[in-house]
Amino acid sequence: MTDPAPLTGTPTDPRRLRLRRMKLGAFGLLLLMLAGFALSHAMGLRGGWAWLAAFCEAAAVGAMADWFAVVALFRRPLGLPIPHTAIVPRSKDRLADSLAVFVRDHFLAPASLLEKLRVFDPATRLGQWLSEPSQSKMLAGMARGWALQALDLLDEAAVRVAIQKFVVGRLRSWNAAGTAGEVLGILTADGRHQELLDEALKRIGRWLDDPALKARASALIVRYARREWPKLMGTVDLIKPVEEIGDSLAQRMAAAALEELQMVLSTPGHPLRQDYESWLSGYVVRLRSDPELARRVEEIKQNLIDHPAVQDYVRGLWDQVHAALRADLEKADSTLGQHLERSLQALGESLVRDQALRDALNTHLTSAAESLTTRLRNGVTDHIAQTMKSWDERQLVDVLELAVGRDLQYIRYNGTLVGGLIGLVLHAIVVFSGF
Known part of the structure; x- marks a missing residue:
């Protein structure tokens, strides 16, 4: 199972602290409404107390109803097996499939992506970027760094063996005569x-x-x-x-x-x-x-190849190449780096000048993007769906609640206020209509 722990908030996550404060505030407001309701009944519901009772009663009902609605999204209220509660964890697989399809159809639709790519005109932007000397110099410097890292990562013993096998093999198969x-x-x-x-x-x-x-x-x-x-x-x-x-x-x-x-x-x-x-x-x-002369030439060639001095020279080829490459790449005025820099800048200038070249590059990029998008669409969709399905339900609830739970608590505040106002309206209708 994929571990989604990095997605969850830590105990000291500021979002968790803000969510806790919002919950306490909504609960405190509910207690306040219940206290007002009890106090108004204790005072006999006479005069303004009747209006307070109507407001607090409806506000408490609204607060508890919205509390139930918010909690039911993520878990069972009070742990009771009430139908259609704990909606998010019970619908995790369906939500995963729906989200994956939504991403596929709205973010990975080939027509939409290709249209954005055409409008973006990558060839022109690349040409403008590369034609700037500072950009081509930076890119050449990055390439030098990557090349040096690649030299360090190479298994030199394996490279020596490979070069020796290649060179000696080519020499042995060479028709010298x-x-x-x-x-x-x-x-x-x-x-x-x-x-x-x-x-x-x-x-x-x-x-x-x-x-x-x-x-x-x-x-x-x-x-x-x-x-x-x-x-x-x-x-x-x-x-x-x-x-x-x-x-x-x-x-x-x-x-x-x-x-x-x-x-x-x-x-x-x-x-x-x-x-x-x-x-x-x-x-x-x-x-x-003449087969005999060819045989003698071949024999001389094989003797030369087998000579220890020749074998030592071939084995030392990589050391010479490696040393020469490193010595050049480590210099600030590296010959290879300067050549690459000039080539990149020339490519950028050619792209800026040549419309046909830009069109050809854009065509290739669009074709490659279309092929890549078509191949990746289903793979990305399956990856999103399977990743979400593999999450632990409690951790998924924690992730979503940290993300939107604070905004959902405002529903409880609003429910308390709107419920109280509706209670006042209903009480006013009763009072003034003579019911």
Whole structure:
């Protein structure tokens, strides 16, 4: 059973204190009328006492009748099993169903809600609100706060495992040979591979023309010659230093290589270019169609994936992403926050300018609202009815009496006064008509 205790007033609830005072006042007024009635009879009902008796008698009857009516709404008067009393607790289920239907038909009627939504024009209001820099900045700041909270709530160990499974799974299912064939096929289109070869040859040429490289090549030649032919090199040294010969040989080798590179660069049909073209074209075909080559590429890929360094890198991806996101979101001038702020403001300005965009958004909102209202109507109706039916009867009576009981006590005051006045009118009719 749903606990409605939060709906009931506490003993110190000011409404309860005011209700108690109203009840005591109405009861005191009834006692006063009874006392006046008794006093007027004790005085023999002569002169003005007869008028007082008529007023007090009718007022007491009116007070007791209204007391009965008010009490009968919530409980049985004096605990007696009088029919048609304790109306609220006896009719709790019927009241719950009636209230639920009333809310459904008057507050959740799709036509009424949609008409109010159309008049409200949410797209225009949203655009005006978002186009204000202060509003878009506030909303972006709230989004940053939510994002930071979301980062804190995430189970980082689970996220790491999920990312590792996803990345490794995607890599394992990746057709590396086919992709390599496609990439190389793109590179060979329109002679791009020849441009790539030209760039590589130019870099090699700059490398060969580097004095430091020539010096290292000369030293290598001298060291090798002295190790392999020590006596001959000793004899040569008498004629000319071996180091000079090494420098000269290194210079000549570099010049020969540069000359050959220049020849390749300036000759479109050079044999080296043709060999390169033939090899690359054949390799692309093999990557696409040779099962053995595809198997070897796949084996290399799997070995790379299984390498501990690669696995550690994949596991550490979330730490890097998490740290980067947090570092950015915590800054007052967050890049993500500023981008979101600009995007929200741009959306607002677009909504203000573009009638077609506003109409489209309003149409989507209206359609979504209609669908949501239709789905929720019966659910909300059942929820209201079942919630009220699950309340304890005494607590329901307490809730309603605290809400309207003080106003109902005025009925007792009014009944006392109106009853007394009617008593005076009836007494006057009797006196002046001679009955």
